[in-house]
Amino acid sequence: MTVEASALETRFLDFHAEGRGRLAARLVEAANGPAAELQLELEQARLTQGENTPPLLVAPSLNLTAEIDTLTREHAARSAILRLTWPEAAVPDVAVLGRHLPDSSPLRLLGGSAASQGQLTFDASGIRGEVTLTGQDIRTGLLDTEVLGTLSLELLLPHASLDGSLLDLSGSRFTLEMDDADEAQRLTTRLLARQARFTHPFGGDGQVPRTQLVLDGSVDRLGFLDRLLPRAHGLTLRGAGQLQADLDLIGHEPSPAAR
Known part of the structure; x- marks a missing residue:
């Protein structure tokens, strides 16, 4: 028929x-x-x-x-x-898609339009698939730092439970290019989430969110990592460099095992 x-x-x-x-x-x-x-x-x-x-x-x-x-x-x-x-689509406002990302995600989508392609599979066990986004003048959040730039995002979704209790974005990666008044060239940040698992990511039913991240990449603004440093140390980060991080967040605070 x-x-x-x-x-x-x-x-x-x-x-x-x-x-x-x-x-x-x-x-x-x-x-x-x-x-x-x-x-x-x-x-x-x-x-x-x-x-x-x-x-x-x-x-x-x-x-x-x-x-x-x-x-x-x-x-x-x-x-x-x-x-x-x-095969191809326009995302009029990436913030609408960004509502599906936890606050503890390394990248948050705050505004701007983008091109996209993707595929998702739904069954009784959950959702899996991948979504790509590319766009200019995209407002994003890198932890507590809000930036504007050109974004290329490959969002992998090995598993998301239908009840919202587990979200696995392991394997996702992004490149973000930003203009800086103090730099002659554009600043570029690249991150690969080798592991990105969020348990009770949105804190439903009184559950405390837990985030497990293993990140690799190159970062032109290390300052956005300040929030992950223990407050008692009084340390701050500046400049650019290679990033390797193994993070275990309970709520929004790093556990003692975070590196």
């Missing part, structure tokens, strides 16, 4: 996708009986989350496929696998 329409929309989890496009559905035989495959192709698409919210992204094309290995109602939700892909 195929349906084409000038206006199609779908809702999954708390997401809402809409646009002009085509819906194709077919039944297939599986080990447990009849199964279904659905494919929704949207043009001039918008993806939002929640009610009356600005769009996460606007895309020339947005593809959503669903695989359901059983049509039994009580098992369909647990067996469904959804895949969302966008």
Whole structure:
């Protein structure tokens, strides 16, 4: 079965996708009986989350496929696998996407527009995938320091639990180029998060967030790391250099094992 329409929309989890496009559905035989495959192709698409919210992204094309290995109602939700892909898209305001990043993330997205491509897979175990962002004049936060510059971000998502209790961004990396009135050349910061695991990242149900980070990179502004130094030492960092950090944050404070 195929349906084409000038206006199609779908809702999954708390997401809402809409646009002009085509819906194709077919039944297939599986080990447990009849199964279904659905494919929704949207043009001039918008993806939002929640009610009356600005769009996460606007895309020339947005593809959503669903695989359901059983049509039994009580098992369909647990067996469904959804895949969302966008070959190219505009993110009108990166701060909307940034709301999904914990405050303890090395990089926070505060404002500006960017180009994006990505793919996400949703199933009963959680969400996984990757999203890229590139843009100029992007406002970002490096811990407590707010900067404006050109951003290239590769956001990897090995796992995010549906209940929000765990977010794993290990493998993510970004490059940020900034103008500086005191420097003839642009300042460039590159960071790779070899490990970036956030447990109860948003502190729901009274849980204390925990952040485990292993970072490598080159940093032109070491001062943004001052917050991670024990206050009793009275130390501050200035200048540029190579960064290696092994951080374990309880709430917003480093544990004694942080390096």
